[in-house]
Amino acid sequence: METDSDSDGSHVSATPPRDSNPPSPPSLLKLPRRTLCNSSKSKVRVKPSSRSESGKKTKPTPSQPDPPPPNPSPLQTLPFQIRCPFTQNFSTSVTDSLETVPAGFFSKHASFSKIHKTSLNFENDQSLPPPSNPETSEIKSDVVKVKKQINLVSVDVPLPPVKLRKSNGEGNFVRLNLSRGKRKFVNKGTRTKNSYASSCGRKSYRRSKSKLNKKEQKNLSGEEEDLVIEAAQQNQKKRKLGSDLVDEAVKAVKNEASDENLVSLLKLVYGYDSFRDGQLEAIKMVLEGKSTMLVLPTGAGKSLCYQIPAMVLPGLTLVVSPLVALMIDQLRQLPPVVRGGLLSSGQKPEEVTETLRLLQEGVIKVLFVSPERFLNAEFLSIFSATLSISVIVVDEAHCISECERVNRSHNFRPSYMRLRASLLRARLNVECILAMTATATVTTLHDVMSALEIPASNLIQKAILRDNLQLSVSLSGNNRQNERSAKVNQFFSLHGSSKYYYILQISVSLVPMMSFRAMLINFHPVIMCLCPVYQLPVSRLMDYILILLGFETDLISRYLCDNNISAKSYHSGIPAKDRSRVQDLFCSNKIRVVVATVAFGMGLDKRDVGAVIHYSMPESLEEYVQEIGRAGRDGRLSYCHLFFDDITYFRLRSLMHSDGVDEYAINKLLCQVFSNGKNSCGKIYSLVKESASRKFDMKEEVMLTLLTRLELGEVQYLRLLPQLNATCTLNFHKTTPTLLADKDSVVSAILKKSEIKQGQYVFDIPTVANSIGATATDVSNQLLNLKLMGEITYELKDPAYFYTIVELPSEFCTLSAHLTKWLSEVEICKVTKLDTMFNAAVFAVNMCEKAHGCYGSQHTPCLQKKILDYFKGDGDFNVPAKIGQSSPFLRADIKVFLQSNSHTKFTPRAVARIMHGIASPAYPSTTWSKTHFWGRYMQMDFQAVTEAAKTELLNFVGKNVP
Ligand SMILES: Nc1ncnc2c1ncn2[C@@H]1O[C@H](COP(=O)(O)OP(=O)(O)OP(=O)(O)O)[C@@H](O)[C@H]1O
Numbered sequence: 001m002e003t004d005s006d007s008d009g010s011h012v013s014a015t016p017p018r019d020s021n022p023p024s025p026p027s028l029l030k031l032p033r034r035t036l037c038n039s040s041k042s043k044v045r046v047k048p049s050s051r052s053e054s055g056k057k058t059k060p061t062p063s064q065p066d067p068p069p070p071n072p073s074p075l076q077t078l079p080f081q082i083r084c085p086f087t088q089n090f091s092t093s094v095t096d097s098l099e100t101v102p103a104g105f106f107s108k109h110a111s112f113s114k115i116h117k118t119s120l121n122f123e124n125d126q127s128l129p130p131p132s133n134p135e136t137s138e139i140k141s142d143v144v145k146v147k148k149q150i151n152l153v154s155v156d157v158p159l160p161p162v163k164l165r166k167s168n169g170e171g172n173f174v175r176l177n178l179s180r181g182k183r184k185f186v187n188k189g190t191r192t193k194n195s196y197a198s199s200c201g202r203k204s205y206r207r208s209k210s211k212l213n214k215k216e217q218k219n220l221s222g223e224e225e226d227l228v229i230e231a232a233q234q235n236q237k238k239r240k241l242g243s244d245l246v247d248e249a250v251k252a253v254k255n256e257a258s259d260e261n262l263v264s265l266l267k268l269v270y271g272y273d274s275f276r277d278g279q280l281e282a283i284k285m286v287l288e289g290k291s292t293m294l295v296l297p298t299g300a301g302k303s304l305c306y307q308i309p310a311m312v313l314p315g316l317t318l319v320v321s322p323l324v325a326l327m328i329d330q331l332r333q334l335p336p337v338v339r340g341g342l343l344s345s346g347q348k349p350e351e352v353t354e355t356l357r358l359l360q361e362g363v364i365k366v367l368f369v370s371p372e373r374f375l376n377a378e379f380l381s382i383f384s385a386t387l388s389i390s391v392i393v394v395d396e397a398h399c400i401s402e403c404e405r406v407n408r409s410h411n412f413r414p415s416y417m418r419l420r421a422s423l424l425r426a427r428l429n430v431e432c433i434l435a436m437t438a439t440a441t442v443t444t445l446h447d448v449m450s451a452l453e454i455p456a457s458n459l460i461q462k463a464i465l466r467d468n469l470q471l472s473v474s475l476s477g478n479n480r481q482n483e484r485s486a487k488v489n490q491f492f493s494l495h496g497s498s499k500y501y502y503i504l505q506i507s508v509s510l511v512p513m514m515s516f517r518a519m520l521i522n523f524h525p526v527i528m529c530l531c532p533v534y535q536l537p538v539s540r541l542m543d544y545i546l547i548l549l550g551f552e553t554d555l556i557s558r559y560l561c562d563n564n565i566s567a568k569s570y571h572s573g574i575p576a577k578d579r580s581r582v583q584d585l586f587c588s589n590k591i592r593v594v595v596a597t598v599a600f601g602m603g604l605d606k607r608d609v610g611a612v613i614h615y616s617m618p619e620s621l622e623e624y625v626q627e628i629g630r631a632g633r634d635g636r637l638s639y640c641h642l643f644f645d646d647i648t649y650f651r652l653r654s655l656m657h658s659d660g661v662d663e664y665a666i667n668k669l670l671c672q673v674f675s676n677g678k679n680s681c682g683k684i685y686s687l688v689k690e691s692a693s694r695k696f697d698m699k700e701e702v703m704l705t706l707l708t709r710l711e712l713g714e715v716q717y718l719r720l721l722p723q724l725n726a727t728c729t730l731n732f733h734k735t736t737p738t739l740l741a742d743k744d745s746v747v748s749a750i751l752k753k754s755e756i757k758q759g760q761y762v763f764d765i766p767t768v769a770n771s772i773g774a775t776a777t778d779v780s781n782q783l784l785n786l787k788l789m790g791e792i793t794y795e796l797k798d799p800a801y802f803y804t805i806v807e808l809p810s811e812f813c814t815l816s817a818h819l820t821k822w823l824s825e826v827e828i829c830k831v832t833k834l835d836t837m838f839n840a841a842v843f844a845v846n847m848c849e850k851a852h853g854c855y856g857s858q859h860t861p862c863l864q865k866k867i868l869d870y871f872k873g874d875g876d877f878n879v880p881a882k883i884g885q886s887s888p889f890l891r892a893d894i895k896v897f898l899q900s901n902s903h904t905k906f907t908p909r910a911v912a913r914i915m916h917g918i919a920s921p922a923y924p925s926t927t928w929s930k931t932h933f934w935g936r937y938m939q940m941d942f943q944a945v946t947e948a949a950k951t952e953l954l955n956f957v958g959k960n961v962p
Helices: 002-006 095-100 112-123 136-150 162-169 172-178 199-213 214-219 222-255 258-270 279-287 303-312 324-333 347-360 377-382 404-411 416-420 420-427 440-452 481-494 499-508 509-519 552-562 578-589 621-628 645-655 663-673 688-698 698-714 736-743 746-755 764-773 778-787 812-847 860-872 892-901 908-916 942-957
Strands: 290-294 318-321 340-343 366-369 389-394 432-437 460-463 467-473 543-547 567-570 593-595 609-614 638-644 684-688 718-732 755-758 760-764 792-805
Touching: 095 112, 136 638, 199 812, 214 258, 214 460, 214 698, 222 258, 222 303, 258 279, 258 303, 258 324, 279 290, 279 303, 279 347, 279 432, 290 440, 303 318, 303 366, 303 389, 324 340, 324 366, 324 578, 389 420, 416 698, 420 764, 432 440, 440 460, 467 812, 467 860, 552 567, 567 578, 578 593, 609 621, 621 812, 621 860, 638 812, 645 812, 663 684, 663 688, 663 698, 663 812, 684 688, 684 718, 684 764, 688 698, 688 792, 688 892, 698 718, 698 812, 718 778, 736 746, 746 760, 746 778, 764 778, 778 792, 812 860, 892 908
Parallel strands: 290 432, 290 460, 318 366, 318 389, 340 366, 389 432, 467 638, 543 593, 543 609, 567 593, 609 638
Antiparallel strands: 684 792, 718 760, 718 792, 755 760
16 A cells, blocks of 8 residues: 555545634733834843733733734734744744743753753844754854855865754755755765765865855965865864764663663764653663553654664664655654665665665664555565564554554554564564554553553653643634625724734635635535634744645645745645655745645654644544644744634544445455355455445445455455556567467466457456466566567556455354454544544633633643543543434435435445435445535434434335345
8 A cells, every 4th residue: 555654634625614603712812022023123022921810811011112003803812823924033032932931841851941942042143034944053153163264155064973963953864865856765874964974084175165166266275275174184083083982882882771871872972961751761671672662742752762772783673654754754863873764655766776785784774664565575575684673663653553543544554454563573573662652542552562562561651742832722613704804804904004914914814715615615505714813923933834634735825925924735635756845845944834734744853843723623632632743842832723613523523434334345345355265265366446446335445454454363364465457458569479378378378368359368467377376476577578578568457456365264244243343443433532632622612611721712721631631541532412313304304315316226324424425435426415415414423324324225125224
């Protein structure tokens, strides 16, 4: 399943809210007024809002008067403000920024506090936009003298070893590959500018000199040239020294993995003074070869827990990661002393070959792979006797849990079933497994630890949430279109042109776009809402990620660009190359906003993301925690706002049922898979994806999940083979078919097993392969060879799942009942997670008593509590009251529907899907959305609709229905 790694769930198309009574806008977050001022006001220090004794918020008192605020408008009373870059003030006083950090944060996260201060210093120094990478500024100052002295712009003087980590947030990989515009998925380690072993001296000087333009070269005096050479040589020495120091430190840890030795290594390689909570413990466990379950909050530094062991342990560290984007990001984050590589479906053959070569040579210490690539025959063949693996790291290990697997990636990820300790040990001979996640409920932890055979004593679990994230929620209301337009007009007539108003204009102008969105979703009578406006305080370099559904991302990013906020969209419809470019641009601060679907968030480690805005509700609290975890990774206060509305919730809840299947359909699938009876064992078969999907009314991913379960369940019934096309249409050109068949067994088999249609030979690849005892891949390769020799041309069609039968089930009924139960548990689990997310949001908005620090739309304490309860297993799992359980019209509507479609066969599930507006392979939306029953009962419990459909079908057909 090659695409899985890129899955982002953008299939979800949310319906806009249509509540006729919009809530009163959320109360204003009292911002330091400086965020609203132009640069001339930048020195004005304003205390953040304070609370009166009665608990009411009071307005901040500026030490210097600001321009009078605009007249009160609903648009002002919002939690955030999106700032235009031109009005942004980058010069922030240290005290102001410190005021934004919640009490207790530094005490808990010593290392965070260090970074926080570093960043503040940077801000003071860098007062003008556009911003350079904050992480490089400190380091650059070290070399500034040399540069100034010799009047050079582009001489890259290498850095002292202790600062390596900070000097280049992109890691050596970026330097060598990405900066050239080509992505080779190999971390080039020691050859980079910042690495210890990079060549300097003469060679470096030559390279530097060649970068200068002619004029600059002419201006370089002999004395200056000597200075350049001397600087380069000095740095070469420093690097050598640094490299030796790291070697020494690694050796010391190998001898004794003491706290002291590990901290020295940490300082030397990363420049950090101390480990964060949980890191040291985890590193020591891994170094001792103990399988470990590590649960640390987002941004707490889990990656370091395998990076340091990778420096010390002799073999390879294999990291299984769910998304290609995440792998690339992690590869970049590797320190220069640890060389990494990745194997993914998006690579060119030469990149794969290069990675394999480096692996064989033992140069690559950390290899990232997707679960789809993992453990297949090709992958296993890499690992010869000489290549040993020290640790397998399962990143985002919650995906192993069955419910999580489908929920988080919005797609079935059957390949996660391969991540079982027994398989890993048998096939890769690895003892130590490190499973890492930020979000795991008690059940998920249990699933992961038992799959990976991690003893309970080896669980390291710290806080779930960082406390520098300010959480707010608002329920989107639904204004009628003309009301909205009136509001916009009123707003502009009141506050014409000042910069302050300009900022508001940005959000207000989202309104026409919302209407456009309404036009796109034409399946329901949609009443659009005036999307609340976000006002985000920009007290520092600020970036935003808007998490929202696929097709909207382009619209919104275009809109933001039109309003001078540099933004790009990121969703699965964009080619992988462009997506990674967007990520590069965002990470290098060239754009400020990424308007993205969920694919963008996972694992992204950009320190200064100031806010994550959920434009629509995530599907679970795990997803929410994971996604807001992209904000504030530098330890500073950051904002996470969630918009939710009933319609989107209903829509998402319906979609949770789109993967479900009935026992009847599973039974039919089993009959086909094992249709060849006793003699089929050991033979190759194919299941053509498209036709089977329609026949069984089952999504392709669901079929693959079932096949994988038949391979990896308690009994191995079959073995999955590489996916290929099943049907071939072939023409002979040079040699006559019979002559060629004499020389070639594949051709001979083709002649025997083909049908001739219009002079062309049409055959089934598995049939030909079985007839000569070859594999389907062998047949495909031979066809390619013959084509290259000019003997044949051919066309392949019918993409299919290929498998060999290992054992026939004794009977299908028990097996299909078992599989159905398993899938329906997953379905229920997904719905429960969504309900819990919705309940938490509803609680924050409606039931929170505004005690314990919640106020206005700020719900940090109460949301934090909801999240913690959920992860402890005490969440509010009740079905929200909004979900209807019965309707007086439902059965009558179903009856009419069945009568008007009497020519079509339905199952109860198929009827319920249509009533919920969910397309399926056999009932596509192109046909069925035309019925006016489409989506009519979206607000009713799916199970209740299914039951009603079953009753009506029984009445209608007058006999048992499946
Ligand atoms: N001991 C430390 N002191 C200071 N910074 C650290 C420390 N350890 C890690 N970091 C930094 O913290 C940031 C986040 O680390 P990392 O990406 O490993 O987090 P994570 O736990 O994997 O987060 P997520 O679950 O969100 O992917 C990185 O920039 C990393 O360099």
